[in-house]
Amino acid sequence: MVVVLAIVAAVPLANYIATSASRTLFLSRSNDADWFATMAESPLQTGDIASLRELAVRYHELYNTPVFVVDVDRRVIATSRSGVDVAESDLDSALDSTLAGRLPTEPPSLWPWQTGEMVVARPVVNNGRVLGAAVLRVPTDKARDQVERGLLLLLGGLLISIGAVVIGIVRPVTRWVLRPLDQLDNATHQVTRGALDTRVATDGRAPELRRLGDSFNSMALSLHQARQREREFVADASHQLRTPLTSARIHIEGLSRLSPTARFALSDIDRLGRIVQRLSRLAGSDRPGDVEGSDDALDLAQAVKERLVGWKAVYAADDLELIIGEMVPGGVAPELEVDDILDVLLDNASKYGAPPVEVSVLRDGTEVVLSVRDHGLGLGSRDLKKVGERFWRSAHHREMPGTGLGLAIVRSEAARVGGRVVARPPIGGGLVIEVRVPLIDDYDM
Template sequence: MRLRVLGVLGSLLCLIAAILSMLLLQSISRNTTQDIQLSRLASVNRFVELGTYAQDATDHEELQLEMDAYSELFGEGLLISLGGLQFTSGGIDPLDPEVGAVQRRAALNLDQTGIEPISPFSEDAALIARPFGNSTQVLGSVVMEVNLDGARQAILQSWGAVVLVSLSVCAGMLLLAERLSAWVLRPVHRLSDAVAELATTQSPTPLQEAGPPELRALSRSFQHMAQSVADSLAQQRELIAETSHQLRNPIAALRLRVDLLKLRLGEQAEPEGVAAVERELERVETLLDGVLRLASAEHRLSERSAGTPAAPGTVVPARLLTEEVERQSVAARERGMQLRLDLNAPGSLDARAQCNGFELQQMIAEVLENCFKYASGGPVDLSVADRGRSVDLVIRDYGPGLAAHELSAAAERFWRAESSRQSPGTGLGMAIVDRLVRANGGELLLQAPEGGGLQVTLRLPAAGPGTMVGAAGEQA
């Protein structure tokens, strides 16, 4: 934007400077031409007077001497016609067609006293002529070939000075335009950056008030708006977390009352009705657990986006995968599934990643829980790939998977595929994994591989090979 504004202002200022310079150059040329014309006409009038009173040979000699002295002094040619005689001095050529044409006009009592505006880039001389005589006839004429070299040199020097001054003025005006545009646009750029940062980090950035009064007022208004938005988002997160937490006690009380009701009713209790109530209570508890985990994950992500992330640990993904496979093996066998861990790829055993160990375990558990729900009865492949700057944890099932257009929506809150909405679930698992992996500087990749199923890749930034790792998988 600044370049566009400078381009428009610079072009306009340069155009104005160019127009003023052209007018000034033309004025210099006209003034110089006028000065030359007045001085040469005065000289022509003097020779007209001398020619008018030159009657005999002695006068003619004096006239020739005057002409020669003038030509030697000014370097200009003179041609005086007197009766049938012609007197010349300087380099004027009486046989020149232009000189002859001027003489014939003078013989008809037509003078030529105008000089075209002098250009410093031309080489032609100017001719001025004036007839003389009495009231009844033309006795003769004076033709002067005006040397314009000196005038051209003076005009060229003046033009050069004007061009230099114009360039200096243009440079100064461009510098002034640059400072003015910076004064106006710098607050706009800061405001644009603050808007982008607010959208990314959901936290306001202090803005320094600068620029015109209108932009200062706009900065203050944005600051108040951004702070209101950040406070509102924080209150929403706190409300969700506190509401979920507070709902645990009533739900626990309801479950206790259901258990007491079953004891009191004994055989009179309807098993199907009681089971339905317990299922709904379990569903609400699962939902509250998911909302709490999601709120915690989004809080971690907001901390990283705001530029104050917690120091990440250094973990060995292969070790955490091995521990999680051992922990989940019983649940997998109950569902007729097999967890197949493959750590034979080069560097997979020693690869280190920058990530919070507890959060990585939570991510792996969420992905496996998703496999148990939607890919029951089939195998699940787990592996680690060292990619140099990043480490990939790959978990793939062989269930129904997701369609290509559903992969981008799988990490949204409460989103569930059409084919799995009849199955139990909250639609929060992948959303939690996505927030946690991004909070640790990584990326969640979902793919539909050949052969069916869903492949989940947790891509985490790699850690240095010399980093110490504790027994729990965290940095020691």
């Protein structure tokens, strides 16, 4: 019975050794594949592939790793060795995923009794369009040898463990080992939920667990500092901009009496002032109710319709279709910055989505919902969960201009009045961004 339990415990450890070796090799070569994908972007557009072929040959000679680049039609453009057959099952599967713009899947575990190479592929992308793929055929002999050594060590440890069971130390050892791991698991869940100040104790543990605890604490500290730097950057930027903007407004306000052009500049200064105010709020609390209330409710539908008058002209100038959907009156907190929210949503829809773009205001129970829908490529399920995070941008849109703060500001504005932002894929494709804010019951339509 003891032997069976020991074997059962060793199976996941053996799988971890094989999976870890595979993941380490994959990640190390993924960086090289990303570099080749970057270097191949210009040659795939210009057709000048001589330097790219030379880089591939040098890389092959240095790392004993064949590399080749294909275009979107799977034609081999540059390779470090001849005889590449893209129709091979492993290459064909990898190219299907890469040329479709999907994220690469984790490779299978490496075991000593297997053979073959690992395929690492990355798309060559320009302005969101896939031009081709860079592919590495990575030898796995050394990694499999490493797995073999790890399995032998595991077998030795298994025999030692069985001997330890015989002399009656299983229970205290198990309790000693699992307690810190359980604490580390709980701490990891706390960090995942946003408690970046979570730390684990590292005293009185095995050296390996101490190192693991120290690594976890260092990771949590780095995450906390990164979040703090983001907040400090936004706060400092808004603070530094406020004084010169105020001074500029005073000077331009004086000039506006003499020049019509200055009046337009004054309008732009006021808009910059509102942006600075939004950045300042973004750097502060995200909790709802962090505003000074007013007794008069704001009709969200009416405010949206008034703002859409200008946006219809903007969309028409760019030959984009803007559809005004159903507009149901509904009272919301007057502190809600409707113009700023709508500006962000319509600007994002025009840049990252596809026409037609439809705007509507509806009621849903105790909420009033401002909805903006486009008919673009939309977002994957993982990306939908990250919408509204500061400085986050979808992988498909990182080549386009932007800061990743627009939807974060929208989420902050909604939170100030007790609202929220929801992103979802609609039927028929595209993306819907909903700003849901509490309905003021006593609003008089």
